[in-house]
Structure formats: structure tokens, C-alpha cells
Amino acid sequence: QRATDRILLYYTDGHMPAEDRVNQKVMLEHECRRAKAMEQLPDRRLHLVGIGVGTDSPKDYGLDTILVDDENDPEAVDKVVAGLAERIARTIK
Numbered sequence: 581q582r583a584t585d586r587i588l589l590y591y592t593d594g595h596m597p598a599e600d601r602v603n604q605k606v607m608l609e610h611e612c613r614r615a616k617a618m619e620q621l622p623d624r625r626l627h628l629v630g631i632g633v634g635t636d637s638p639k640d641y642g643l644d645t646i647l648v649d650d651e652n653d654p655e656a657v658d659k660v661v662a663g664l665a666e667r668i669a670r671t672i673k
Contacts, residue, residue, distance in 0.1 A: 584625060585625040585626075585627060585668070585671065586625065586626050586627065587626075587627045587628075587629060587664065587667075587668075588615055588626060588627070588628050588629070589629055589630075589631055590612070590628070590629070590630045590631065590638055590641075590643060591630075591631040591633070592630070592631070592632060592633070592635065592637060592638060593633045593634060593635060593651075594632065594633075594634065594635030594637040596608075608641070609641065612628075612641040612642065612643065615628045616628060616642060616643075625671075627667060627668070627671065628643055628644070629643065629644050629645070629646060629663070629664065629667060630643035630644065630645040630646070631645075631646050631648065631660055632645050632646070632647050632648065633648045633650070633651045633656075634648070634649060634650060634651075635647075644667065646659065646660055646663035646664070647659075648660060
């Protein structure tokens with residue numbers, strides 16, 4: 581996809597899948613490390629952001645994290661959009 585910047589969102593409620601937790605966690609850790617490395621490449625312009633609903637667990641994987649207290653909160657979407665806008669604004673030179 582053609583774009584100057586890309587945003588990769590990791591959205592979680594903090595609960596790993598009930599099945600195969602061990603392999604899922606290893607895969608998540610691997611993909612987060614890979615994405616963080618790609619984020620550092622100057623030509624990739626990838627922004628990796630965690631959205632934690634009721635959890636700050638994306639921080640455990642080194643992700644910049646937007647916290648949302650409850651997905652049923654009417655302001656939840658506004659918090660995510662405002663958080664993404666803030667992060668995008670930081671990258672504009």
C-alpha cells in the first residue's frame with residue numbers, strides 16, 4: 581500500500597487466547613520485536629501503537645500505549661482517535 585506513514589495497532593483487553601497461550605505469546609513477542617525494529621528504519625515510517633482496553637499490557641511489549649478504561653465508555657473512540665492524532669502530530673516535521 582502506498583503511504584508516507586503507516587500505523588500498526590495492537591488492540592487488546594489483556595487476555596491472551598484461552599487456547600495455546602504459550603505459542604500465542606511467543607508469536608506476539610516475536611511480531612512486536614519485528615515491528616519495533618521496522619519502526620526504527622528511516623524509510624519505513626511505521627508507527628506501532630498499543631490500544632489497551634482496561635489494561636496497560638501493551639507496555640509489557642515495549643509499545644507506546646493508549647489506555648481506554650472501558651470499551652463501553654462513550655468517549656473510548658474519542659480517546660483512541662485523540663491519542664493517534666497526538667502521535668501522528670509528533671512525527672510531522
